[in-house]
Amino acid sequence: xxxxxxxxxxxxxxxxxxxxxxxxxxxxxxxxxxxxxxxxxxxxxxxxxxxxxxxxxxxxxxxxxxxxxxxxxxxxxxxxxxxxxxxxxxxxxxxxxxxxxxxxxxxxxxxxxxxxxxxxxxxxxxxxxxxxxxxxxxxxxxxxxxxxxxxxxxxxxxxxxxxxxxxxxxxxxxxxxxxxxxxxxxxxxxxxxxxxxxxxxxxxxxxxxxxxxxxxxxxxxxxxxxxxxxxxxxxxxxxxxxxxxxxxxxxxxxxxxxxxxxxxxxxxxxxxxxxxxxxxxxxxxxxxxxxxxxxxxxxxxxxxxxxxxxxxxxxxxxxxxxxxxxxxxxxxxxxxxxxxxxxxxxxxxxxxxxxxxx
Amino acid sequence: xxxxxxxxxxxxxxxxxxxxxxxxxxxxxxxxxxxxxxxxxxxxxxxxxxxxxxxxxxxxxxxxxxxxxxxxxxxxxxxxxxxxxxxxxxxxxxxxxxxxxxxxxxxxxxxxxxxxxxxxxxxxxxxxxxxxxxxxxxxxxxxxxxxxxxxxxxxxxxxxxxxxxxxxxxxxxxxxxxxxxxxxxxxxxxxxxxxxxxxxxxxxxxxxxxxxxxxxxxxxxxx
Numbered sequence: 218x219x220x221x222x223x224x225x226x227x228x229x230x231x232x233x234x235x236x237x238x239x240x241x242x243x244x245x246x247x248x249x250x251x252x253x254x255x256x257x258x259x260x261x262x263x264x265x266x267x268x269x270x271x272x273x274x275x276x277x278x279x280x281x282x283x284x285x286x287x288x289x290x291x292x293x294x295x296x297x298x299x300x301x302x303x304x305x306x307x308x309x310x311x312x313x314x315x316x317x318x319x320x321x322x323x324x325x326x327x328x329x330x331x332x333x334x335x336x337x338x339x340x341x342x343x344x345x346x347x348x349x350x351x352x353x354x355x356x357x358x359x360x361x362x363x364x365x366x367x368x369x370x371x372x373x374x375x376x377x378x379x380x381x382x383x384x385x386x387x388x389x390x391x392x393x394x395x396x397x398x399x400x401x402x403x404x405x406x407x408x409x410x411x412x413x414x415x416x417x418x419x420x421x422x423x424x425x426x427x428x429x430x431x432x433x434x435x436x437x438x439x440x441x442x443x444x445x446x447x448x449x450x451x452x453x454x455x456x457x458x459x460x461x462x463x464x465x466x467x468x469x470x471x472x473x474x475x476x477x478x479x480x481x482x483x484x485x486x487x488x489x490x491x492x493x494x495x496x497x498x499x500x501x502x503x504x505x506x507x508x509x510x511x512x513x514x515x516x517x518x519x520x521x522x523x524x525x526x527x528x529x530x531x532x533x534x535x536x537x538x539x540x541x542x543x544x545x546x547x548x549x550x551x552x553x554x555x556x557x558x559x560x561x562x563x564x565x566x567x568x569x570x571x572x573x574x575x
Numbered sequence: 576x577x578x579x580x581x582x583x584x585x586x587x588x589x590x591x592x593x594x595x596x597x598x599x600x601x602x603x604x605x606x607x608x609x610x611x612x613x614x615x616x617x618x619x620x621x622x623x624x625x626x627x628x629x630x631x632x633x634x635x636x637x638x639x640x641x642x643x644x645x646x647x648x649x650x651x652x653x654x655x656x657x658x659x660x661x662x663x664x665x666x667x668x669x670x671x672x673x674x675x676x677x678x679x680x681x682x683x684x685x686x687x688x689x690x691x692x693x694x695x696x697x698x699x700x701x702x703x704x705x706x707x708x709x710x711x712x713x714x715x716x717x718x719x720x721x722x723x724x725x726x727x728x729x730x731x732x733x734x735x736x737x738x739x740x741x742x743x744x745x746x747x748x749x750x751x752x753x754x755x756x757x758x759x760x761x762x763x764x765x766x767x768x769x770x771x772x773x774x775x776x777x778x779x780x781x782x783x784x785x786x787x788x789x790x791x792x793x794x795x796x797x798x
Binding site for chain 1: 788
């Protein structure tokens with residue numbers, strides 16, 4: 218039944234019921250009047266004034282009718298609005314991940330059903346453009362790889378060509394550096410595009426996160442030794458997560474690399490791995506310049522590089538943290554970036570932990 | 576060394592041809608899968624270098640067909656598609672190695688070298704350049720007769736450079752040989768380790784053997 222008809226039907230039923238009540242009380246009053254006249258004559262009937270009679274009808278017939286109307290109306294509203302609530306819930310749950318699942322339709326052709334259909338079509342179109350954007354990035358990065366190979370190889374030959382003049386070799390080497398930067402960006406874009414499309418090869422095996430974190434601390438110490446940055450692993454509880462070991466290594470190294478790059482001379486890096494309820498929580502905190510408040514929410518955006526990076530000679534494409542985020546999300550985890558009151562920068566990764574079995 | 580290149584992109588094929596001819600390779604070029612298959616069936620090649628995305632017969636089916644027919648020529652696959660999945664697919668199909676684009680010519684040559692070595696079946700017990708030796712089994716390193724203590728990573732790094740027999744080894748190849756990472760860590764990990772290795776094997780000795788080749792990587796050889 219269409220929404221309009223349903224409301225009309227409920228409305229009519231409520232009105233009819235009210236009418237029945239009012240009618241019944243009127244009948245009751247008139248019947249009583251008649252009985253009084255029959256029993257005690259006209260005088261007896263005159264004892265109750267018309268006003269009194271009317272009040273009785275209003276009180277006993279009208280009020281219940283109004284009450285019924287209000288209750289019935291409330292019920293009617295609730296029932297009529299329920300499909301709208303359901304649709305709102307479905308709308309609220311809509312995000313990039315479920316664009317391909319349509320909202321179930323009642324199929325009765327009413328206004329809401331049509332609205333659901335329109336909404337589903339919109340979801341479909343949205344899904345299509347997301348897919349197109351994703352595929353575009355994926356294809357673009359693939360298409361760029363072959364020409365990059367040719368350019369790289371040719372420059373390689375030029376840079377190592379022994380008969381060439383020193384200045385030409387120097388030029389070729391300088392171009393080679395740029396081609397390598399370009400290749401690395403293309404590689405990162407292709408990684409992100411595959412992550413977006415859910416194409417990341419995701420081995421689901423138990424990974425001892427504490428082992429990875431200990432290795433990482435050691436590696437970071439070596440990376441940071443040049444700038445005399447101290448690295449401490451203040452707590453490392455035995456914790457396992459389910460996931461892809463290689464991608465988790467990539468994630469950790471990525472965060473550690475940032476902590477070294479954006480640090481200051483003689484600064485410090487602190488890491489912890491602890492269990493919090495059912496989660497494994499890895500934090501990495503580093504000294505150094507922190508991002509201004511207004512830019513902090515944007516650190517996971519693609520190609521975002523704070524002024525810090527633009528002003529200094531720090532290498533990077535601004536895709537590192539986006540990659541970290543996509544790895545964390547592929548492992549059903551959460552990553553956040555904050556600046557502590559003491560000015561240190563902290564990145565916290567929360568991953569669902571496997572139950573302790575070791 | 577006779578090599579067959581199966582690659583539809585003319586410029587990539589030209590680059591591969593000129594790279595391979597610098598190491599004395601004689602190259603035959605097939606520009607699609609069908610021609611590649613026919614050439615490969617004729618035999619007489621030391622190795623095949625085959626792109627995965629090809630018009631007609633694609634690289635994976637080509638290798639599969641060859642293996643079914645009993646052609647055992649070693650194959651290196653090239654691909655611009657996803658790295659890890661395609662590596663697995665390529666090796667499953669019967670390829671011997673896989674090189675993701677974009678790659679450096681030195682990386683292709685390194686793979687070809689290790690393929691030839693594997694095929695020749697020669698197991699070396701000691702790797703050696705000048706007065707620097709690495710005993711593959713005991714991991715013992717000596718320079719000028721004196722023992723040098725290296726960490727396990729430094730040891731692997733040295734082995735990786737020694738095995739290249741004086742050729743340049745790219746950072747990506749070092750990363751995958753020493754750390755077994757399949758990703759670009761974006762750090763200067765390799766450079767830091769090379770510096771540490773230099774401190775141990777080159778600082779107190781002449782001549783210095785580890786050479787930095789700008790943009791391309793490192794080489795271990797007599798200057």
